[in-house]
Amino acid sequence: MSESHTPVFRRAVVALAGEPGDERIVRLVSELARPIHGELAAVHVVEVGWSLPLDADIAGRSEEVQRILDNAESVAEESKVRLESVLLQARDVGAALVDEATERQADLLVLGLPYRKRFGGDFAIGRTIPYVLKNAPCAVWVVREPIPEDQP
Amino acid sequence: MIGGRQPLRGRKLGDRRVRVERPHAAYFRWTGKGVMTAKAAASTPTTGAGRAWAAVRRFFLGRPLASVEELGERLSKKKALAIFSSDSISSSAYATDEILRVLVLGGVAALAFGLEVSIAIAVLLIAVAISYRQVCLAYPTGGGSYSVSKRNFGRNVSLIAASALLIDYVMTVAVSTTSAVEQITSAVPALADQRVLIGVAAIALITIGNLRGLREAGNIFAIPTYVFIGSSLLMIAIGTYRIVIGGERDEFQPELLDQVGAIPEQVGVLLLLRAFAAGAVALTGTEAIATGVPAFQPPESKNAATTLAVMAALLGTLFVGITFLAVNFGITQLEFPETQTVISQVARRVYGDGSIPFYLFQSFTALLLFLAANTGFNALPRLLAILAGDSHMPRQFGLRGDRLAFSYGIVVLAVVASALIVFFNGETYLLIPLYAVGVFIDFTISQAGMIRHWLRERPPGWQRRLAINAFGCALTAIVAVVVTVAKAPTSLIVLVLIPSLVMLMLTIRRQYEKQAQELHVREDVVFGGAHREQRAVLPVNGINRAVVQAVTFARTIADDVRAVYITEDADEGEAMRRRWERQLPGVPLVIVESPYRAIVEPFVAYLDVLAETWPPDREAPVTIVVLPEYVAKRWWDRVLYNQTAKRLKAAIVGRENTVIADVPYRRDH
Numbered sequence: 001m002s003e004s005h006t007p008v009f010r011r012a013v014v015a016l017a018g019e020p021g022d023e024r025i026v027r028l029v030s031e032l033a034r035p036i037h038g039e040l041a042a043v044h045v046v047e048v049g050w051s052l053p054l055d056a057d058i059a060g061r062s063e064e065v066q067r068i069l070d071n072a073e074s075v076a077e078e079s080k081v082r083l084e085s086v087l088l089q090a091r092d093v094g095a096a097l098v099d100e101a102t103e104r105q106a107d108l109l110v111l112g113l114p115y116r117k118r119f120g121g122d123f124a125i126g127r128t129i130p131y132v133l134k135n136a137p138c139a140v141w142v143v144r145e146p147i148p149e150d151q152p
Numbered sequence: 153m154i155g156g157r158q159p160l161r162g163r164k165l166g167d168r169r170v171r172v173e174r175p176h177a178a179y180f181r182w183t184g185k186g187v188m189t190a191k192a193a194a195s196t197p198t199t200g201a202g203r204a205w206a207a208v209r210r211f212f213l214g215r216p217l218a219s220v221e222e223l224g225e226r227l228s229k230k231k232a233l234a235i236f237s238s239d240s241i242s243s244s245a246y247a248t249d250e251i252l253r254v255l256v257l258g259g260v261a262a263l264a265f266g267l268e269v270s271i272a273i274a275v276l277l278i279a280v281a282i283s284y285r286q287v288c289l290a291y292p293t294g295g296g297s298y299s300v301s302k303r304n305f306g307r308n309v310s311l312i313a314a315s316a317l318l319i320d321y322v323m324t325v326a327v328s329t330t331s332a333v334e335q336i337t338s339a340v341p342a343l344a345d346q347r348v349l350i351g352v353a354a355i356a357l358i359t360i361g362n363l364r365g366l367r368e369a370g371n372i373f374a375i376p377t378y379v380f381i382g383s384s385l386l387m388i389a390i391g392t393y394r395i396v397i398g399g400e401r402d403e404f405q406p407e408l409l410d411q412v413g414a415i416p417e418q419v420g421v422l423l424l425l426r427a428f429a430a431g432a433v434a435l436t437g438t439e440a441i442a443t444g445v446p447a448f449q450p451p452e453s454k455n456a457a458t459t460l461a462v463m464a465a466l467l468g469t470l471f472v473g474i475t476f477l478a479v480n481f482g483i484t485q486l487e488f489p490e491t492q493t494v495i496s497q498v499a500r501r502v503y504g505d506g507s508i509p510f511y512l513f514q515s516f517t518a519l520l521l522f523l524a525a526n527t528g529f530n531a532l533p534r535l536l537a538i539l540a541g542d543s544h545m546p547r548q549f550g551l552r553g554d555r556l557a558f559s560y561g562i563v564v565l566a567v568v569a570s571a572l573i574v575f576f577n578g579e580t581y582l583l584i585p586l587y588a589v590g591v592f593i594d595f596t597i598s599q600a601g602m603i604r605h606w607l608r609e610r611p612p613g614w615q616r617r618l619a620i621n622a623f624g625c626a627l628t629a630i631v632a633v634v635v636t637v638a639k640a641p642t643s644l645i646v647l648v649l650i651p652s653l654v655m656l657m658l659t660i661r662r663q664y665e666k667q668a669q670e671l672h673v674r675e676d677v678v679f680g681g682a683h684r685e686q687r688a689v690l691p692v693n694g695i696n697r698a699v700v701q702a703v704t705f706a707r708t709i710a711d712d713v714r715a716v717y718i719t720e721d722a723d724e725g726e727a728m729r730r731r732w733e734r735q736l737p738g739v740p741l742v743i744v745e746s747p748y749r750a751i752v753e754p755f756v757a758y759l760d761v762l763a764e765t766w767p768p769d770r771e772a773p774v775t776i777v778v779l780p781e782y783v784a785k786r787w788w789d790r791v792l793y794n795q796t797a798k799r800l801k802a803a804i805v806g807r808e809n810t811v812i813a814d815v816p817y818r819r820d821h
Contacts, residue, residue, distance in 0.1 A: 018241070018506070043167070046172075054159070054169075054170050055157045055159060055170045057157075058329060059172045060156055060157070060172045060173065060174070063182055063185070063186070066174060066176065066177075067182040067183075069174065069177070070177070070181040070182045070183070073181065074181060074183075085172055085173070085174065085177060086171065087171040087172040088169050088171055088172065089157070089169065089172060090167075090169035090170070091169070092166070092167070095162055095164070095167040095169075095807050096162070096167075096169040098162075098163070099162035099163055099167055099169060100169070102163060103160070118388065
């Protein structure tokens, strides 16, 4: 009964993969956050290989990486929602997302699942989503990209 | 956080991550490859005085709006009707007075022609409105008759139209404001001596309203306009019912002529023509919508054309309706024992003397007249912006302020209109002769432009459209001549002002063209790296941190670096040289003894000597004058420092082959 008054989330972390679907996810979560005044953090993780130190100057100088987060901020702003953008470097994307969500005491973690057109088209779930589903202490939403109409 | 990267531990051993700082994010946003967009924080003043001024502006004008918010500032048809037509619609409150004021000279017989004259003006209004409707559709970028004449007649004629419009808009503000103030002082005679102050204060308030942006201005002005329209239409409906169905009619009183104090005239074509010209003041403001097309919500042209048609229909209905009631109730304006306008007498007759509806109607009529000034505030800054875009006005007029309003145009209009009110002591009748002359010149040019447009474009149905514009052109040309003659000699000031403004605008354009020619870069030229030699010259006042920093900088930009020390004391100069050679070896110091104690002139003379001693067979080098400057922490300290550097800069700036480089030294560095 009282659940109908409980907000869907209070603090959400949105994982940005730098894919075209990022905008859709940020817009979706922003629209949900607006009426409940939910806090949003958009996180983009740059994976650093073992050949480089973890704190190597990689992401900070990349205009492309910065643009991923700036676009997310812009989309949230259109929905009149404030979004904190977080840029991380880590060895493993999944672990970094879970740790960030944990530190922020987020009650929702949202990830996108892009559709790959190559090899006949498929949803490549990869290793990040299973890791997050298994380890995240909060609720996890995986937003699947729609299948393009030109696909069989 | 080290170097913008903060190491963080994870839940599991070995899970580490690094949070990377994004210093640009507070001020900028990457929006495309190599493209950054500034956020509001990047436009925030950094100095204390700047922040204080920004706070004052925010208090009066509201928060700054981004350009992307402009679409939200566009006007709906309802708001646009209120904003752009307050001038037009309000003229129905006094246009009948102007007709009857002339006809009364012909006696009761002439007054009976009031309705016919108003219908003739309504026909003129229809012709002008149809013409401007076509302007809205044909020229969506706005500018009204300026755009039309520029396209069809070229620059000079278009500038005549623009000048006439500029005068008209300024007069709209001045006349509407003084008329409204007169309504107030009529109600409260004790305020009569304060009319100039009230008028200027009213303009200041309207200015602030407009500087806040269009949407707010629309809200301020919409309600009084619509209440006036509604109550006027109701008054006409009730009055017409009582005349047509109830048979309630009165004749004009023959003793009216006693009030005129002029020699009665025969009812003839000339008198009717003068009445027509006097009543044609009702058409002022019709141009505003065509000028303000870009302010409408999309589709701009269609919405503007529709709004113009509605405005003309309302104005025609109100004007003819009020005149119909006045003629049938035997009403004309009274000067004694107190001034009573035609519309107030009609309202008194219809709503009842002393009734609440009568006082409400009068209040809103006065308020509307007050707010009619806003038409000028909406249209003139836009026209100035268009003129600035064409290099006929200073480019500042094309810049929009914090609230997307053309702030410079708004402020200039407010200042000029206020000056007129002060100069003419807030008397409407002194301002009126300057009014309406410009607008009919403008109508004529615009409609002549449309004739040329149809002859050139020849779209389907062009003959009919051409006939409408030709009819309107002929009518407005006649009215322009009649109005000018009837209101002479004051109206002749406009005929002097228009060519003066045209000359001014042509001069500004010539100046911009000259500058553009001087700065022009051919598109086929590829520019390589620097090929001229550079040398740095530093005027120094001793050895201190600012000088050392400037010398270090100068060494990075030129191989040939020399310092110049100007002194009136030879011994001091020698001491300085010894210290300089010890502490700054490799940088030659030139001691210039100045027995006349001057500093700037000997330094400039030294630069002249340097230039003359350069081998004439080699390309002259770029001489960079490096000025060490001490930056004071507080603004009031600044007066104590760098005064000589400022004089040096003033003396050197613009010098051939010379560049000035300021090297500021901050105490906290």
